[in-house]
Amino acid sequence: MDGVVSGTVVVCPSCGETAGAGARFCESCGAALGGPTPEAAAPEASTVEAVVPQPGPDAGTDPTPPPATCACGGGIAADGYCEQCGARAAVARDHVEEQPAPHVAGVTDVGVRRRRNEDAMALGVVGDVTVLVVCDGVSSAPDSDVASQAAATAARDVLVAGAADVTRGDAGGWSRLLVEAGHRADDAARDAVDDATARQDPPSCTFVAAVVGRELLAAAWLGDSRVYWLPDAGTPEQLTEDDSVAAELMAGGMPRAAAERSPDAHAITRWLGADAEDTTARTVATRPDGPGWVLACSDGLWNYASAPEVVADLLRDAVGRVGADPAALSRDLVAWAKAAGGHDNVTVALARVTWPAVAAAEPVPDTHAEDPGTTPTVRRRSPGSLPEEPDPPAP
Amino acid sequence: MATFRAEVFQNEFLPDGGTDVHAIVTVSAEGVGAASTTGGGVAEIIMVDTSGSMTGAMLRAAKDAAQVAVDHIPDGTWFAIVSGSHVAQRVFPYPNAPVAIVQMEPAAREEAKRAIARLGAQGGTAMSTWLRLADQIFATQPAATQRHAILLTDGKNESEPRAQLTSTIRAVTGRFQCDARGVGERWQVDELREIATALLGTVELIADPEDIAADFKALLATSMSRGVADAQLRVWTPQGGQVLFVRQVAPTVEDLTSRRTQVTPLIGGYPTGAWADESRDYHVAVRVPSKNVGAEQLAARVQVAVADEVVASGLVKAAWSDDASLTARISPEVAHYTGQAELASAIQEGLAAKAAGDEATATVKLGRAVQLAAETGNEEATSKLRRVVEIEDEEHGTVRLKRGASRLDEMALDTASTKTSRVRR
Numbered sequence: 012m013d014g015v016v017s018g019t020v021v022v023c024p025s026c027g028e029t030a031g032a033g034a035r036f037c038e039s040c041g042a043a044l045g046g047p048t049p050e051a052a053a054p055e056a057s058t059v060e061a062v063v064p065q066p067g068p069d070a071g072t073d074p075t076p077p078p079a080t081c082a083c084g085g086g087i088a089a090d091g092y093c094e095q096c097g098a099r100a101a102v103a104r105d106h107v108e109e110q111p112a113p114h115v116a117g118v119t120d121v122g123v124r125r126r127r128n129e130d131a132m133a134l135g136v137v138g139d140v141t142v143l144v145v146c147d148g149v150s151s152a153p154d155s156d157v158a159s160q161a162a163a164t165a166a167r168d169v170l171v172a173g174a175a176d177v178t179r180g181d182a183g184g185w186s187r188l189l190v191e192a193g194h195r196a197d198d199a200a201r202d203a204v205d206d207a208t209a210r211q212d213p214p215s216c217t218f219v220a221a222v223v224g225r226e227l228l229a230a231a232w233l234g235d236s237r238v239y240w241l242p243d244a245g246t247p248e249q250l251t252e253d254d255s256v257a258a259e260l261m262a263g264g265m266p267r268a269a270a271e272r273s274p275d276a277h278a279i280t281r282w283l284g285a286d287a288e289d290t291t292a293r294t295v296a297t298r299p300d301g302p303g304w305v306l307a308c309s310d311g312l313w314n315y316a317s318a319p320e321v322v323a324d325l326l327r328d329a330v331g332r333v334g335a336d337p338a339a340l341s342r343d344l345v346a347w348a349k350a351a352g353g354h355d356n357v358t359v360a361l362a363r364v365t366w367p368a369v370a371a372a373e374p375v376p377d378t379h380a381e382d383p384g385t386t387p388t389v390r391r392r393s394p395g396s397l398p399e400e401p402d403p404p405a406p
Numbered sequence: 407m408a409t410f411r412a413e414v415f416q417n418e419f420l421p422d423g424g425t426d427v428h429a430i431v432t433v434s435a436e437g438v439g440a441a442s443t444t445g446g447g448v449a450e451i452i453m454v455d456t457s458g459s460m461t462g463a464m465l466r467a468a469k470d471a472a473q474v475a476v477d478h479i480p481d482g483t484w485f486a487i488v489s490g491s492h493v494a495q496r497v498f499p500y501p502n503a504p505v506a507i508v509q510m511e512p513a514a515r516e517e518a519k520r521a522i523a524r525l526g527a528q529g530g531t532a533m534s535t536w537l538r539l540a541d542q543i544f545a546t547q548p549a550a551t552q553r554h555a556i557l558l559t560d561g562k563n564e565s566e567p568r569a570q571l572t573s574t575i576r577a578v579t580g581r582f583q584c585d586a587r588g589v590g591e592r593w594q595v596d597e598l599r600e601i602a603t604a605l606l607g608t609v610e611l612i613a614d615p616e617d618i619a620a621d622f623k624a625l626l627a628t629s630m631s632r633g634v635a636d637a638q639l640r641v642w643t644p645q646g647g648q649v650l651f652v653r654q655v656a657p658t659v660e661d662l663t664s665r666r667t668q669v670t671p672l673i674g675g676y677p678t679g680a681w682a683d684e685s686r687d688y689h690v691a692v693r694v695p696s697k698n699v700g701a702e703q704l705a706a707r708v709q710v711a712v713a714d715e716v717v718a719s720g721l722v723k724a725a726w727s728d729d730a731s732l733t734a735r736i737s738p739e740v741a742h743y744t745g746q747a748e749l750a751s752a753i754q755e756g757l758a759a760k761a762a763g764d765e766a767t768a769t770v771k772l773g774r775a776v777q778l779a780a781e782t783g784n785e786e787a788t789s790k791l792r793r794v795v796e797i798e799d800e801e802h803g804t805v806r807l808k809r810g811a812s813r814l815d816e817m818a819l820d821t822a823s824t825k826t827s828r829v830r831r
Contacts, residue, residue, distance in 0.1 A: 083645070090707070090721055095672070097644030097694070097704035123700045126725070353700070 061137035061171045062111040104128045112136040116338035117360030118345045123353025130309045130356040131160035133167035140174040140224030143307040143360040145236050146216040158203040158214035165199035166192040179225045182296035189231035193292035200283040207285035215284025221307050228299050231292035234279045239322050242303030247323035250295050254281035302365050311357030312348045337361040408438040408634050410710045412720035415739035419732040425693050427705040429722040430739035434685035438633035449484035449550035451540045455559040456489040460527040467615030473519045475622040483510045484550045486543045490536035491529030492565035497521050506543045530565030534574035541578045552635035553582035560590045563597050579604045583679050591813045595820040606679035611821045632680035639676040642707035647694040655743035656687035658824040659750045689743050699728045742829040749778040753823035777803030784827040790819040
């Protein structure tokens with residue numbers, strides 16, 4: 012099992028039987044074999060302290076208790092509204108910022124039109140490895156905000172704990188670890204509420220993760236949250252390929268703008284949660300050949316800037332406005348998306364890649380580990396609950 | 407242990423610039439238990455019309471009904487009997503008794519029935535004197551906080567100006583609850599409605615004197631099932647907001663707007679009287695300053711308070727949206743009760759116009775009533791309307807006034823005008 016460095020065996024927490032490394036389920040009793048906790052594994056796995064923002068024990072379950080006073084000066088009642096002006100008390104989840112290290116930061120925001128932030132992010136830095144995870148809760152399924160935070164945190168923890176095992180240039184190692192992170196995120200999404208399996212619409216979310224380190228940039232995804240590679244010089248790329256109806260239409264030859272405006276564009280074909288059929292993330296790895304930015308985002312951003320060159324221009328403009336601090340940039344991009352309409356929750360996570368160009372790098376083939384193929388699942392669902400179409404992408 | 411619940415039905419979405427929020431709040435009480443008569447907290451007064459018009463059979467029936475009522479007042483309940491004409495007199499406890507009200511026990515019950523049997527009819531009708539005496543009697547027993555009265559009359563309040571009755575009603579409002587009953591066809595619906603509405607009771611027409619006893623028995627059963635002596639409906643609105651109206655809409659339409667008392671500058675209290683295991687619907691309309699599309703806020707907190715403690719709370723929200731599919735929807739509950747409230751006024755205004763000889767207005771109003779009764783599924787109203795108008799086209803509200811409509815039928819329609827049908831969910 013990736014990330015377990017103490018030996019070649021894993022002990023089943025349920026029956027005590029030993030299982031081989033890499034086993035996901037106990038051969039004896041069938042129990043799922045839990046992965047290493049970051050606390051247990053990180054010190055062994057790495058001598059470098061992992062930097063992982065801790066949003067608090069409740070961050071994934073409920074928007075923190077409301078603050079005692081409203082902006083108008085009135086008190087906040089137990090029902091979550093101001094006693095004077097009736098404004099809804101801002102909940103912590105409506106706007107969250109993280110910056111675990113100077114070169115990496117993220118902002119998730121409720122946006123303008125939604126009443127709850129169902130996006131979640133989890134960032135981490137361990138040694139020279141940077142981890143970005145973004146999950147977008149499916150708003151038509153209740154409690155997806157809980158699922159998305161649980162999933163993002165779980166995936167981040169797997170990636171931080173397992174990073175030490177990945178060797179220089181080992182794209183396969185990243186892929187395996189990212190797939191494992193996806194499965195673990197799925198477990199967390201399924202466990203986010205007690206009765207998930209009994210629900211008609213169990214909590215669910217998208218998943219996208221990016222790791223930067225060991226001379227590689229690798230990403231994994233399920234759904235339509237994205238990772239872009241935006242080099243300072245060179246061609247910007249969208250590394251992920253949405254599991255969505257729009258992506259299928261584009262694969263069939265429809266231009267991006269038309270596909271993304273189609274009525275079902277936002278219906279996703281793969282996701283995490285109790286009703287997800289296939290939760291093996293697709294992965295991709297690339298070797299950046301110069302400095303640039305890794306951007307992980309939810310559709311709340313790319314609704315307004317989708318094509319990689321458009322995103323690259325947007326980021327360049329933002330750098331011009333606020334400089335190269337990733338926290339300031341994330342904030343600026345979120346504000347931009349909100350100004351453009353803010354129909355959905357917006358999440359932007361950025362990591363600066365500065366390592367020196369790898370001389371005469373041999374190309375790393377895109378590794379699609381355990382690629383489930385291109386057959387979409389029959390079930391489709393939109394991550395948005397509002398019947399409206401998103402604003403057309405900014406020109 | 408009584409538990410209250412408040413459920414809100416509304417479309418919270420407002421268009422850009424929208425300010426008015428409507429909601430139906432269903433308040434239900436469960437596990438209330440019976441009124442605690444043995445504890446001495448409950449008092450009952452029966453007022454019987456003994457004016458000269460209460461001739462033989464009518465008086466006999468009224469006396470019989472009062473005796474039946476006495477039989478159904480549980481031991482321990484404070485009670486008194488009042489006879490009313492142009493003056494009011496305490497019949498039991500006897501006028502010369504040292505106390506104005508006594509607790510029910512077997513001997514008192516027998517003596518009270520004897521006193522009722524001796525009642526004779528003479529004089530005019532001045533109901534203000536009846537109400538004032540009842541109030542004075544209740545006041546002698548301050549520990550009995552759950553106070554209920556029944557008023558029975560057969561005639562018009564002819565021995566005093568209407569203003570006298572109105573000012574007395576105002577003076578005793580909030581001091582006791584009163585159900586008003588009119589027997590026969592010579593009483594005035596609007597007079598009894600004024601009493602019953604102010605005193606949180608009901609008004610009914612009893613066409614046949616023989617039915618009075620059964621009605622009294624039912625009234626007492628209802629009164630004694632009310633284990634919560636008094637509950638207050640509270641409406642909080644945000645600073646800068648205002649209450650447009652607060653209206654009970656089920657089981658009957660009663661406008662409570664003008665009965666607001668201030669709890670805090672942002673919270674108004676409205677009386678609802680005693681509660682049994684039951685549910686009542688309220689239509690709350692508030693106006694709040696418009697906000698940006700995408701903003702959400704609380705437009706009202708609708709609460710139920712018993713003995714100054716909030717026991718249930720419902721949230722009425724406002725959310726501004728530019729999505730017409732959201733903002734154009736009208737909550738079916740709000741639509742239903744808006745129609746029912748309009749139905750009540752259409753009936754009352756139609757009958758008033760007819761009585762004033764304005765047949766054109768009467769035809770239009772009663773036609774509208776027929777249309778609304780059909781739309782909102784109020785079958786009782788439809789069947790009562792049918793006795794007063796010939797319906798040509800229900801859907802369009804086309805009617806002709808019935809030539810031979812009896813006064814009793816008109817009174818029955820008028821009396822029942824405020825009764826609403828529940829929204830079908």
